[in-house]
Amino acid sequence: xxxxxxxxxxxxxxxxxxxxxxxxxxxxxxxxxxxxxxxxxxxxxxxxxxxxxxxxxxxxxxxxxxxxxxxxxxxxxxxxxxxxxxxxxxxxxxxxxxxxxxxxxxxxxxxxxxxxxxxxxxxxxxxxxxxxxxxxxxxxxxxxxxxxxxxxxxxxxxxxxxxxxxxxxxxxxxxxxxxx
Amino acid sequence: xxxxxxxxxxxxxxxxxxxxxxxxxxxxxxxxxxxxxxxxxxxxxxxxxxxxxxxxxxxxxxxxxxxxxxxxxxxxxxxxxxxxxxxxxxxxxxxxxxxxxxxxxxxxxxxxxxxxxxxxxxxxxxxxxxxxxxxxxxxxxxxxxxxxxxxxxxxxxxxxxxxxxxxxxxxxxxxxxxxxxxxxxxxxxxxxxxxxxxxxxxxxxxxxxxxxxxxxxxxxxxxxxxxxxxxxxxxxxxxxxxxxxxxxxxxxxxxxxxxxxxxxxxxxxxxxxxxxxxxxxxxxxxxxxxxxxxxxxxxxxxxxxxxxxxxxxxxxxxxxxxxxxxxxxxxxxxxxxxxxxxxxxxxxxxxxxxxxxxxxxx
Ligand code: HEM
Ligand code: HEM
Numbered sequence: 001x002x003x004x005x006x007x008x009x010x011x012x013x014x015x016x017x018x019x020x021x022x023x024x025x026x027x028x029x030x031x032x033x034x035x036x037x038x039x040x041x042x043x044x045x046x047x048x049x050x051x052x053x054x055x056x057x058x059x060x061x062x063x064x065x066x067x068x069x070x071x072x073x074x075x076x077x078x079x080x081x082x083x084x085x086x087x088x089x090x091x092x093x094x095x096x097x098x099x100x101x102x103x104x105x106x107x108x109x110x111x112x113x114x115x116x117x118x119x120x121x122x123x124x125x126x127x128x129x130x131x132x133x134x135x136x137x138x139x140x141x142x143x144x145x146x147x148x149x150x151x152x153x154x155x156x157x158x159x160x161x162x163x164x165x166x167x168x169x170x171x172x173x174x175x176x177x178x179x180x
Numbered sequence: 181x182x183x184x185x186x187x188x189x190x191x192x193x194x195x196x197x198x199x200x201x202x203x204x205x206x207x208x209x210x211x212x213x214x215x216x217x218x219x220x221x222x223x224x225x226x227x228x229x230x231x232x233x234x235x236x237x238x239x240x241x242x243x244x245x246x247x248x249x250x251x252x253x254x255x256x257x258x259x260x261x262x263x264x265x266x267x268x269x270x271x272x273x274x275x276x277x278x279x280x281x282x283x284x285x286x287x288x289x290x291x292x293x294x295x296x297x298x299x300x301x302x303x304x305x306x307x308x309x310x311x312x313x314x315x316x317x318x319x320x321x322x323x324x325x326x327x328x329x330x331x332x333x334x335x336x337x338x339x340x341x342x343x344x345x346x347x348x349x350x351x352x353x354x355x356x357x358x359x360x361x362x363x364x365x366x367x368x369x370x371x372x373x374x375x376x377x378x379x380x381x382x383x384x385x386x387x388x389x390x391x392x393x394x395x396x397x398x399x400x401x402x403x404x405x406x407x408x409x410x411x412x413x414x415x416x417x418x419x420x421x422x423x424x425x426x427x428x429x430x431x432x433x434x435x436x437x438x439x440x441x442x443x444x445x446x447x448x449x450x451x452x453x454x455x456x457x458x459x460x461x462x463x464x465x466x467x468x469x470x471x472x473x474x475x476x477x478x479x480x481x482x483x484x485x486x487x488x489x490x491x492x493x494x495x496x497x498x499x500x501x502x503x504x505x506x507x508x509x510x511x512x513x514x515x516x517x518x519x520x521x522x523x524x525x526x527x528x529x530x531x532x533x534x535x536x537x538x539x540x541x542x
Contacts (some may be wrong), residue, residue, distance in 0.1 A: 021208045027216050033519075034218035036331040036512040041496060041504060044514075110521075111490075112497065113315045119500050121313055130490035134529035137522055148213055156206045163198040 005071050014061045015173055021054050022096060026148050031097040048103070055100035061094055074167045085157065088150055097149045099140065101125075106136035150154045203514070225335055227515040231523070233338035234516070238291030242527040243537025246321075246520040248303055250294055251286030252381075252429040256440065256477035258308055264447055264472035267402050268394035270306055270501030272316065273472055281475065282307045284488035285381040285432065288321070295425035300375035302428070304386040304408060305493035306475070314499040317491075319513075320386035320408060323375070326459035327368040331512035336362070364460040380431045382441050383414040387427030390495065390513075391456045391505040403450035403462065403505065408443040408475060432480050445472040457506040490528075491520035 007015070017140045032043035070089075073082050109125035110133035115121055123146030125131060126152065192198060214220040240296050245251075262275025273281040283306045301323050308316040328334050340358035341350045359365050378384055386408040393401040412435075420427035435441060449468040455461040483489050496504050496514040501527040504510050527534045 020230040027213065030213060030217035033515070034221075034224065036218070036225055036227055036230055036515045038506070038508055039512040040227075040515045041511040110492070110525075112492075113313055115314075123313070130525045131456060131529040133490075134522065134531055136523035138526065138531055152206050152209060155209070156202055163202060164192060164195065166192055 005168060006175055007070065008064075008068050009175070010067065011061070011064060012173055012175050014057065015065070018054065018057055018061065018096065019055075021050060022147070023151065025054060026144060026151070029144055032172055043090040048114070049120075050158055051100040051103050051124070052116060054096060054159075055104075058093070058096040062097065064091070069174045073169065074165075075166075081157075086159075088154055091150055092147075092154065095143060095150065099143055099147060102136050102140045103145065105131055106140055110137060181386065209506045225332060227512075227519040230331060230335055230338075230512065231516050231519045233335055233342075235290040235520075236338065236342055238289045240290065241292050241526055242288075242535035244292045245286075245524060246290050248286035248288050248305075248362050249290050249292040250296075251284050251303075251483050251488075252432060253481040253483050253488035254283040254285060254432070254436075254477045255479050255481070255487065256281050256283070256475065258306075258473055258475050260473040261471055262473075263470050264394070266328070266503040267396050267447070267470065269397050270310075270394075270499045271312070271314075271383070272310055272317065272499065273501070279308045279310060281414070281477075282309070282487050282491060283477065284483065284491070284493070285428070293410055296420070296428045297377040297425070300372065300377045300385050302378060302381055302386075304325075304384075305383070305488070305491075307488075307493065308498055308499075312520065315497055316499050316502060317495060317497040318388060318406075319493040319495055320388055320406075322378070322384040322386050323368075323389070324371045324387070325367050325462045326389050326509065328362065328491040329364055329458045329460045329514075330508050333362055333364070334509075336510070337365075364458075367460060377421050379415060379420055379427065380435070381428055382432065382435050383410050385409050386443075388495075389459050390507045390510050391450065393457075393503040393505055394417065394501055396500050400445050401503065403456045404540060405448045405450075406472075407446045407448065411442040411444070429480070429482075436478065441477045443475040443477075445475060446470070447472050459507060459509050490525060492517050494518065 006012070028043050028047050028050070032040050032047060035043075059064070073085060077085075104114060104122065105126045108126040109129050111124075111128035113121060114124065158170050161167055211220065216225050217223050231246050238249065240246065241249060258272060258281050260273050260275060260277040260279075262273070264273040269271075271277065272435070283304060286300050286303045286305070287294065287296060288303060291298075301321055303319060303321045305319040310316070328337055336358060340354045343349060344351045349411045359369065388406045391403055391405050394404055397399050420431075447470045448463060449470070450456060450463060451467065452500060454463050454467070481487065494514050494517045496510055498504065523534070527537050530536055
């Protein structure tokens with residue numbers, strides 16, 4: 001089923017599922033810290049379990065990616081664009097693993113119980129330390145913003161491949177037919 | 181890979197429109213994020229704005245809580261009576277259970293150097309550490325009801341009572357206008373007229389004020405508020421000497437040196453029709469009460485290096501068996517306490533752009 005010019009179907013399903021989840025997370029996170037309304041509480045109740053789910057899926061995805069190489073980029077792409085593509089993809093992997101870990105770590109350092117709802121409780125991954133909490137909490141915010149900017153660049157580049165260059169790169173992830 | 185030469189040989193038509201579409205998609209997501217994050221919604225009451233307003237009256241003091249800044253740490257345990265076990269599955273209510281507690285007595289206001297007599301209200305915050313890692317955090321005030329029911333009204337109250345820079349006192353016209361346009365404040369105003377600053381933390385009754393739900397083993401929920409009722413009687417006279425501004429912590433230390441202090445956790449059950457989402461409306465005195473157990477406080481520590489310093493007593497951190505109600509103040513407290521907690525811990529951590537706690541002056 002998998003062709004060399006498209007991603008493996010499992011990789012494509014994970015990609016679009018996680019794209020939706022991560023985008024949701026960024027909006028949920030930004031929204032919940034900017035409101036004093038009751039939605040603050042239920043957004044936070046979504047934020048933690050969804051973030052941990054992303055963490056688990058990201059590990060699976062990284063493992064799959066390391067064992068299943070991505071289709072090559074078009075040979076006529078300028079070198080700087082190829083470098084930018086590779087760098088941004090690894091940055092996205094790094095962020096989808098680091099951000100949930102930092103979320104979990106900062107709650108541990110703040111001596112908060114890491115509750116995921118339904119009575120589910122994660123163990124702390126760091127000893128309680130308010131200074132570590134403060135640094136991680138700031139890092140969680142700025143890395144989330146970096147995540148959003150990287151997403152914007154990623155989406156812009158994907159659309160550029162699909163609409164301007166029409167070189168099959170977008171289709172390698174959508175799975176549609178490449179332009180002929 | 182695709183047939184490159186094929187793909188390149190047919191340049192796309194309407195290139196300008198295609199670029200515009202891409203630009204629109206990127207700008208659209210950016211604008212949506214900016215709106216949700218509040219940057220493009222300047223009118224929104226954010227936790228940050230609300231904390232700024234709360235802290236403005238007593239000033240911002242680096243490293244300190246932005247409200248209830250003056251306080252003292254206490255430690256002890258909670259001994260369950262077992263009487264509440266039928267109403268809540270929270271393990272700390274099972275008969276014979278003893279749960280360690282880290283607490284804090286405090287005086288409302290953002291100035292950690294304010295005189296103890298500056299307000300007629302004292303507070304008690306507690307963190308119960310359950311054996312399985314769950315926690316119950318609660319912040320209680322020694323008053324019968326809250327002045328307002330919503331975070332918006334609380335914000336307006338702060339603005340209406342800010343000291344006028346010219347006189348150093350709140351503008352009476354503004355204050356009057358606020359209370360007139362907020363009739364829900366009437367019960368509080370009536371209560372506060374009779375309230376006097378107590379000479380001791382030990383003789384106060386501390387109340388949750390906000391309502392919560394207990395969840396029992398059958399899955400049924402019960403609307404409650406709670407009160408920590410002291411065993412220590414109120415002292416008739418022998419109050420603090422005139423001019424003494426820091427008598428509360430000293431009194432507490434003296435009493436604890438003589439032996440533990442005790443309160444009873446009285447759970448008050450609502451009947452249908454009682455306000456579960458409105459902290460301005462106290463429930464009548466005849467509501468059913470269940471004595472859930474005894475809070476035994478055995479020691480106190482200064483907050484500068486005590487175990488309560490770096491605790492955020494967020495009242496929405498609850499174990500299984502206790503749940504939040506629809507009271508809109510609860511989410512606002514959770515959001516603003518997190519903001520205040522991040523400010524003070526960032527200051528302790530010397531995160532760039534923050535003031536260092538040591539620079540704080542009276
Ligand atoms: C892909 C994963 C995640 C993303 C994209 C994400 C994103 C965000 C964003 C954008 C914010 C707002 C930051 C700010 O403006 O201050 C935030 C805050 C927060 N996040 Fe996450 N997050 C993720 C995972 C997690 C996880 C796994 C946890 C915990 C288990 C977590 C816990 C929190 C908490 C507690 C806050 C702050 C709440 C407050 O201060 O009131 N996050 N997150
Ligand atoms: C929207 C309304 C409210 C706002 C904006 C607000 C704001 C704050 C803030 C910013 C703090 C400092 C938190 C920290 O740094 O850890 C605080 C502490 C506290 N608040 Fe509130 N508060 C509100 C309502 C209430 C209510 C209804 C109660 C009633 C019981 C209450 C009781 C307390 C107590 C006891 C503390 C001290 C906790 C401690 O000792 O650490 N607050 N409040």
